[in-house]
Amino acid sequence: MHEMSLCEGVLQVLEEYARSQDYSRVKTVWLEIGCLSGVEIEAMRFGFDLVMKGSVAAGATLEIIQTPGQAWCMQCGKTVAVTERYDACPDCGGYQLQVTAGDEMRIRELEVE
Numbered sequence: 624m625h626e627m628s629l630c631e632g633v634l635q636v637l638e639e640y641a642r643s644q645d646y647s648r649v650k651t652v653w654l655e656i657g658c659l660s661g662v663e664i665e666a667m668r669f670g671f672d673l674v675m676k677g678s679v680a681a682g683a684t685l686e687i688i689q690t691p692g693q694a695w696c697m698q699c700g701k702t703v704a705v706t707e708r709y710d711a712c713p714d715c716g717g718y719q720l721q722v723t724a725g726d727e728m729r730i731r732e733l734e735v736e
């Protein structure tokens with residue numbers, strides 16, 4: 624499962640932070656997931672609990688913030704909102720879109736102790 628390795632990536636970051644910022648436990652993780660990233664939220668939640676077991680983030684709460692998708696339409700010459708990666712432009716119906724936001728996943732905030 625793709626989300627499993629994403630969770631492992633998150634854990635690596637959390638453990639690095641724990642070392643550099645000297646905390647012993649992560650209580651809450653706010654994860655920003657773009658709606659074009661292809662990440663399945665439910666799979667992410669499932670994977671998170673499994674992967675964090677026995678780690679610095681064991682039992683931590685996962686808060687997911689979904690961010691909207693945006694793309695640049697070459698035909699319209701402006702930024703438009705898209706909900707799927709291969710959507711057509713909502714204004715002109717064209718497919719010359721370059722995704723500019725919403726295809727990433729990142730840790731926005733942590734609550735630690």
Ligand SMILES: [Zn+2]
Binds near residue numbers: 697712713715716
């Ligand atoms: Zn357009």
